[in-house]
Each structure stands twice: as C-alpha cells, then as structure tokens.
Amino acid sequence: MTTPIESRIHEIVHEFGYDAQVLKEFAEFVQSQTKSARKPKTSTKSTQTSKTPKIKEPTVSELQAAVAKAFGCGDIKELKKHKAFKLAIAGQELDLRKKEGWLILYREWVRVPETERHEEGPTCINGIDVLKNFRPWHVFNLNPKTASTDDINTAFRHLAKQHHPDYGGNREVFEELQKMRDSLLAFR
Template sequence: MPRAPSVSSIQAEIDRLVNLHGYDKAILIQFASFVKGKKLQLTLPELKKAVYRHFQVSSTPKLKASGSFQMATDGMNLSLSQKESWKKIYRRWIGVLPDEDGVTGDNCINGINIFDYDLPWRVFGLDRHTATDNDIKAAYRELSKTYHPDQPTGNPDIFNRLNVFYRSLLGKG
C-alpha cells in the first residue's frame, strides 16, 4: 500500500503550483485539507526540518549555536521542547502554517490572524511588487471603515495593529 504524502511534501507541491501557475494558495490548501479529510498540520519533525532549512543547520544543538538563530529569536521567549515555540519560529521566519491559512474569526483579516503574523501586505490584500502608496492608503481606509473603534464593528486592538502595518508599509514605522 502506498504511503500517504507528508504535509511538507503537500505544502511543497502547493508552493510549486502557486509559483508555476499563480493559483490561489488558500484554495489549494483548502482542497488538500478536503481530500485529506482534515486540516493540514505540520508535525513537530516537519516544523523542525523547515526551521533547520531556513537557518541552514541540521539539528537542534546546531540551531541553538547558530548566531543568526540567536539574533533572530532574541526576546521571543522560546522553549524548543515545545511544539508551540517551533510554530512561533515558523510563523515569524518561514510563513503561514498550513492549518492557519484561510482562517476566519475575530482577529482574522484576509485569511490570517493578524496577531500571529506580521504580514501587512497580505492583511491589506495588496501585492508588494505592484502596490502604490495610494493603493496602501485606499486599503487602509477600507479596513478602517470596519475596525475603527468608533464603528459598531470596531476593535481598538485590531485598529492599532492596522495602524502599525499601515506605517510600516508607507515606511513611516
């Protein structure tokens, strides 16, 4: 009986299809989740492997000794014996976890939790290569209509986070 593909191999194939054909990544992840019958979740070994690859090391002791890892994670309060710490590193330095892409909820905009990820381009629904300052301002105004504290749907925490993203996109942060 053939072995089921690992989540990382499914993720790699999704990334390949997105890069090759420009498909919507969130839709491909939803389809893969549907076919698997559950959300795609990276296992702890898959998380570690991705982090090792990003920091160009082959083991946890080498990761801990890596100057670039130490600098990148300074102040993050990590415990490498816990999966949540590996997820935190993945979110910060690698990308959106497969089971956290396309999520909805109170703190989610454009498919991600804005407090778990620093992805202002995605939150604003813009392409970093083609968006102009006017596009950024227009996207910010649209989001402000929903999240400004004076609005019935407003949320001061989300609005403050949007302001941080807005300033960073305009280079004023």
C-alpha cells in the same frame, strides 16, 4: 405551507406593504432548502475523502526542520548555534521545548501554517488571523512588487473603517493594522 408562516406573511403584507405572492414563494423556497439540508448524512470513507481533505497540523520536527532551513541550517543543533537565529529570538520568551514556541517561529520566519489559512473570525482578515500572523501584504491584499504608497494607504483606510474601535472594531486588530501599514511604508 403551514399556518404560522401564512399568518406571518399576512402581518408583513399589512405592516410593510410587500407583495404576498412574493413572500409565499420565498417561504416555499426556504422550506425546500431546509428540507434538503435535513437529509441524513451517510458517512462512508469515500465521501469523506472526496470532500476537501482535512489538513493536518505540522509536527514539531516538521516545524523545526522548516525553521532551520529558513536560517540556512541543516539541523536544530546547528540552528541553536547560528548567530542570526540567536539575534532573531533575542528578547522573546519562547519555550523551544514545546510546539507552540516552534509554531511562533514558523509563522514568523517560514509562512502561515496550512491549518491557519482561510480562518474566519473577528480577528481574521483575508483568512489570516492578524493577532497570530504578521503578514501585511496578504492582509492588505496587495502585491509587494506593484503596490504604491497610495495603494497601501487606501487598503489601510478601507480596513480601518471596518476595524476601528470607535466603530465597533477590535482595538488589538486595529493596532496590528497600523503596525502593518507602518512596516510597509517604512521602506517606500
């Protein structure tokens, strides 16, 4: 072991009373892990494809087709004339000439895009960014067929403890959680 590590172990032993041998073994373990992580990566196509393949983002035409199918339409022209679609987008300022507008509709009416699943970050719960995707059952980790009112409230309380602004959480995330809870309880 290196001298700075041994001296720090010595300081920790005297300051906190830990066992020196345990700390030395742990330091050796950490050093062995970092050495294996430092091995140079050899990038070949076979090793890149053997890992999890990179999920490609859906194209505009794929988004349009999926949204049209969700409304029971065959194509975009038919979709834009569809009364239910007009009602669904009423009041929203969506630019359907751009991909972002179709992505918003896809998230709302079809599902969460593959590229947005398993996300991590301060606004993500159970792999879903709650500010982009309104998926209360998934966020609360509940089964819509078996969840009771108590289950919904318990799941909300658990998440509220983590995301309440008074305890360091994000206010927008907490407000979305409240909307999700209210939407689930509205039909109970």
